[in-house]
Amino acid sequence: MTSLIPHPEAEPVSAQADALAGDLRALVGKLKRRLREQASAGDFTPSQLAVLQRLERDGPATVSSLARAEGMRPQSMGTVVAALESAGLLTGAPDPADGRQTLWSLTDAFANWMRESRAARQDWLARTIEARLTGVEQQELAHAIKLLQRLVQP
Numbered sequence: 001m002t003s004l005i006p007h008p009e010a011e012p013v014s015a016q017a018d019a020l021a022g023d024l025r026a027l028v029g030k031l032k033r034r035l036r037e038q039a040s041a042g043d044f045t046p047s048q049l050a051v052l053q054r055l056e057r058d059g060p061a062t063v064s065s066l067a068r069a070e071g072m073r074p075q076s077m078g079t080v081v082a083a084l085e086s087a088g089l090l091t092g093a094p095d096p097a098d099g100r101q102t103l104w105s106l107t108d109a110f111a112n113w114m115r116e117s118r119a120a121r122q123d124w125l126a127r128t129i130e131a132r133l134t135g136v137e138q139q140e141l142a143h144a145i146k147l148l149q150r151l152v153q154p
Contacts, residue, residue, distance in 0.1 A: 024148075038124040047072070047080045052089065052106065056114055060105040062095060 013021075044052065050070050055061060061069070067077035081104055084090045089110045095101040106114070129138060
């Protein structure tokens with residue numbers, strides 16, 4: 001686990017790198033807010049969003065496996081899952097490998113809503129790029145994205 005507090009023996013970063021980091025962090029925050037405005041994710045807690053996204057990405061899972069994946073106690077995850085089920089977003093079925101457990105998955109209606117929501121955000125961003133950036137600027141953005149991808153590589 002990396003520390004959030006700089007180490008005293010760490011070399012200081014340049015003023016330019018520090019300024020770029022601040023600008024990038026602020027910009028990413030604004031972009032996330034604009035994307036959320038395009039297709040509201042509803043009033044979900046961070047834990048609920050994490051479960052919904054994990055089930056969409058990885059498919060059905062038990063409460064125990066969701067708890068492990070999210071670093072939560074199974075009892076806490078059970079509360080999250082119960083709230084999502086009562087909201088009609090999740091459905092449970094017996095686990096074929098262990099009938100004592102329940103495999104939870106997104107309801108078809110909610111899975112469709114998530115896909116439509118993602119498509120709406122993608123469409124907004126693509127149209128905004130096309131409307132506000134010239135072809136040359138779009139090429140510059142493509143280069144910047146490659147640089148940003150390098151920042152998040154392990």
